[in-house]
Amino acid sequence: MDYFEYREGQLWAEEVRVAELVERFGTPLYIYSAKTLTRHFLAFDAALKGLDHLTCFSVKANSNVNLLRHLGTLGAGVDIVSGGELYRAVRAGIAPAKIVFSGVGKQAHEIREALSAGILMFNVESSQELECIGRIAQEMQTVARISIRINPDVDPKTHPYISTGLKENKFGLDMLEATGAYLMARKHPFLDPVGMDCHIGSQLTQIGPIVEALEKLLVFTDRLHASGIAIRYLDLGGGLGITYDDEQPPLPADLGRAISTALAGRELTVILEPGRAIAGNAGIMVTRVLYTKKTPMKHFVIVDAAMNDLVRPSLYGAYHRICEVTPTDRGLMTVDVVGPICESGDFLAQNRLLPALAPGDTLAVFSAGAYGFSMASQYNSRPRSAEVLVDGEKSLLVRRRETYEDLIALEVE
Ligand SMILES: Cc1ncc(COP(=O)(O)O)c(C=O)c1O
Numbered sequence: 001m002d003y004f005e006y007r008e009g010q011l012w013a014e015e016v017r018v019a020e021l022v023e024r025f026g027t028p029l030y031i032y033s034a035k036t037l038t039r040h041f042l043a044f045d046a047a048l049k050g051l052d053h054l055t056c057f058s059v060k061a062n063s064n065v066n067l068l069r070h071l072g073t074l075g076a077g078v079d080i081v082s083g084g085e086l087y088r089a090v091r092a093g094i095a096p097a098k099i100v101f102s103g104v105g106k107q108a109h110e111i112r113e114a115l116s117a118g119i120l121m122f123n124v125e126s127s128q129e130l131e132c133i134g135r136i137a138q139e140m141q142t143v144a145r146i147s148i149r150i151n152p153d154v155d156p157k158t159h160p161y162i163s164t165g166l167k168e169n170k171f172g173l174d175m176l177e178a179t180g181a182y183l184m185a186r187k188h189p190f191l192d193p194v195g196m197d198c199h200i201g202s203q204l205t206q207i208g209p210i211v212e213a214l215e216k217l218l219v220f221t222d223r224l225h226a227s228g229i230a231i232r233y234l235d236l237g238g239g240l241g242i243t244y245d246d247e248q249p250p251l252p253a254d255l256g257r258a259i260s261t262a263l264a265g266r267e268l269t270v271i272l273e274p275g276r277a278i279a280g281n282a283g284i285m286v287t288r289v290l291y292t293k294k295t296p297m298k299h300f301v302i303v304d305a306a307m308n309d310l311v312r313p314s315l316y317g318a319y320h321r322i323c324e325v326t327p328t329d330r331g332l333m334t335v336d337v338v339g340p341i342c343e344s345g346d347f348l349a350q351n352r353l354l355p356a357l358a359p360g361d362t363l364a365v366f367s368a369g370a371y372g373f374s375m376a377s378q379y380n381s382r383p384r385s386a387e388v389l390v391d392g393e394k395s396l397l398v399r400r401r402e403t404y405e406d407l408i409a410l411e412v413e
């Protein structure tokens with residue numbers, strides 16, 4: 001459930017008219033709902049009630065500092081995958097003790113930065129990375145808490161580009177190699193193996209694969225326990241899907257119940273790293289129709305947002321619901337909604353039934369709060385859009401629209 005709704009013949013973001021935000025800030029425009037973020041974050045918190053737990057929002061889904069700060073005030077930790085994300089998290093006031101660091105290619109300077117900050121733990125993705133963290137921790141004379149990311153070889157039944165827990169994927173270690181890594185870490189004076197991690201994929205619409213992975217991990221923690229390695233943190237990653245179209249993904253409460261059942265009697269702190277399930281339906285992107293165009297084959301609606309603003313349709317063929325900001329009763333037409341970028345892959349929707357549109361109309365692209373702005377680029381030298389955070393009747397510009405000067409600011413002329 002989210003707080004974008006049609007009332008009095010127009011679209012509202014909480015208590016603010018979307019049309020008013022468009023007048024103030026222009027298009028393309030990302031609009032987030034603070035109440036929706038809160039609701040989704042608290043749903044995870046409630047789902048894990050009764051268990052020691054930490055919900056670490058996945059910064060890659062939406063890395064706006066203001067949004068991170070909002071989640072931080074609710075008690076969120078974060079999952080980061082780069083020094084840049086660490087920088088954002090610290091700027092947002094996230095307690096370092098609530099930060100976990102994932103990713104297959106952590107660089108030496110990023111490891112140093114994370115150790116200096118005092119993060120909770122590194123989710124280690126290879127034996128070489130573990131050695132590197134050990135070396136750096138020794139140089140810095142500090143102990144690095146680590147968790148090994150296990151690749152459980154479970155099919156998450158999602159888009160192949162965002163499936164991460166199959167043995168052909170680059171993520172994590174298989175259990176044999178992980179055993180060696182844990183034994184190495186146990187002996188190392190500057191490594192403390194405190195956790196076990198897995199993240200099998202994103203936009204998961206079934207709970208079964210997560211439970212299958214969890215059960216494999218629990219068997220492994222028992223084996224390690226027998227070798228004197230006590231796992232304290234079990235990080236199950238993110239991955240819960242959201243409704244873009246007609247999917248009915250499991251709710252955080254379903255996941256919570258499955259975890260509680262599987263963990264019965266164990267003393268583990270559970271960490272989850274949701275990104276999309278918290279931010280996805282807490283954001284929309286608004287765009288304006290520039291032109292319409294009829295060819296012998298198709299009707300095109302050319303809008304001012306493009307694949308540089310929201311790449312998911314082009315990259316994954318992803319579906320995003322698109323509706324008029326101010327609905328009309330014009331007749332329906334099948335159209336492609338396309339952007340100004342010089343690529344045929346630049347579309348927001350294909351063969352979509354929409355009311356006959358005209359230049360100047362505004363459209364809301366829903367479910368754009370996760371992997372929307374965070375994946376935006378300046379391709380075709382298009383300044384990136386503005387972002388606004390709405391909270392009740394208040395609206396705050398949390399990132400201004402880029403200018404032409406911004407486009408070349410880092411270039412050396
Ligand atoms: C390690 C890790 N944790 C968490 C997430 C967040 O996933 P999601 O947005 O599907 O919850 C991702 C992205 O898939 C990830 O790679």
Ligand SMILES: N[C@@H](CCCC[NH3+])C(=O)O
Pocket residue numbers: 060162202203312370371
């Ligand atoms: N970027 C993806 C999700 C990838 C998750 C990253 N591990 C999306 O837009 O759906």
